[in-house]
Amino acid sequence: xxxxxxxxxxxxxxGTEFSADYMQRLSQxxxxxxxxxxxxxxxxxxxxxxxxxxxxxxxxxxxxGQDPYHGPGQAHGLSFSVRHGVPKPPSLQNIFKxxxxxxxxxxxxxxxxEDWAQAGVLLLNSCLTVRDGQAAAHSGxxxxxxxxxxxxxxxxxxxxxxxxxxxxxAQEKGAKIDRQRHLVLASAHPxxxxxxxxxxxxxxxxxxxxxxxxHGLAPVDWEITSTAATELAxxxxx
Numbered sequence: 001x002x003x004x005x006x007x008x009x010x011x012x013x014x015g016t017e018f019s020a021d022y023m024q025r026l027s028q029x030x031x032x033x034x035x036x037x038x039x040x041x042x043x044x045x046x047x048x049x050x051x052x053x054x055x056x057x058x059x060x061x062x063x064x065g066q067d068p069y070h071g072p073g074q075a076h077g078l079s080f081s082v083r084h085g086v087p088k089p090p091s092l093q094n095i096f097k098x099x100x101x102x103x104x105x106x107x108x109x110x111x112x113x114e115d116w117a118q119a120g121v122l123l124l125n126s127c128l129t130v131r132d133g134q135a136a137a138h139s140g141x142x143x144x145x146x147x148x149x150x151x152x153x154x155x156x157x158x159x160x161x162x163x164x165x166x167x168x169x170a171q172e173k174g175a176k177i178d179r180q181r182h183l184v185l186a187s188a189h190p191x192x193x194x195x196x197x198x199x200x201x202x203x204x205x206x207x208x209x210x211x212x213x214x215h216g217l218a219p220v221d222w223e224i225t226s227t228a229a230t231e232l233a234x235x236x237x238x
Contacts, residue, residue: 006048006051007051007052009057010051010055012158014149017146017154022142024140026215029138029142030129039132040130041068041072041074041075041129041131042076043067048077049076049077049078049127050078052118053114054120054121054123056158059120059122059158060119060120060161060212061120061121061162061164061220062151063122063124063166064124064154064163064164064166065080065123066125066167066169067127067135067138067139069082069124070132070133070135071133072132074086074089078114079125080113081111081113081123082111084110085110086111089111090192094195094199097200098200098205101200101203105223109221113224114192115226116220120220121219125147126145126169127143128147129143134185147174151173151176155182158182160181160211161181162182162211163184164185165185167194170186183201183207185208188202205220
């Protein structure tokens with residue numbers, strides 16, 4: 001397993017997962033993939049990016065994806081997000097369309113969702129890695145059990161979270177979420193094949209903020225203001 005980049009609060013609640021048998025098997029699988037010359041996305045240092053950017057106690061909203069984008073340079077550890085300079089995939093374009101229809105926020109010129117992550121939106125994929133050009137190539141290898149553990153920790157030890165479950169697979173994965181403690185917003189997936197079947201018009205962003213405010217919590221600022229230049233400046237300052 002590459003160096004684990006987890007914020008301290010996540011290490012406290014997920015630390016035992018990394019010594020579990022399934023995680024050891026997953027680590028062996030990933031090492032074998034690399035030894036066989038397979039290209040894996042995202043890069044090892046970014047596999048746990050969602051946790052590094054959104055501490056456990058800062059999570060307000062969970063957006064559950066399936067597996068990372070499998071094209072070169074796209075995935076960087078956040079569900080639905082792409083790096084600066086990479087064209088926005090169709091599902092993300094539809095997410096931005098719904099954001100504009102819901103809150104009047106104009107789509108940003110890029111598809112990097114780090115602003116959301118830093119605002120308390122956990123952008124979690126069910127599988128955290130994928131093989132180049134092969135969607136779901138790493139499914140059934142252990143990542144699903146790990147992401148289940150993430151959801152279980154949030155479900156049990158936090159209150160008044162919003163879970164956005166887009167599509168059947170996400171809804172099945174979130175079936176055990178306690179609807180008395182949290183808000184679950186389920187709709188069709190934002191992909192072009194499904195968005196018109198209930199994603200468009202679902203207003204998830206305003207519903208999430210309304211729920212948070214009703215429970216005395218600050219709403220999420222869904223506007224993305226960062227640019228490639230601002231991100232470069234942050235890196236240079238480190």
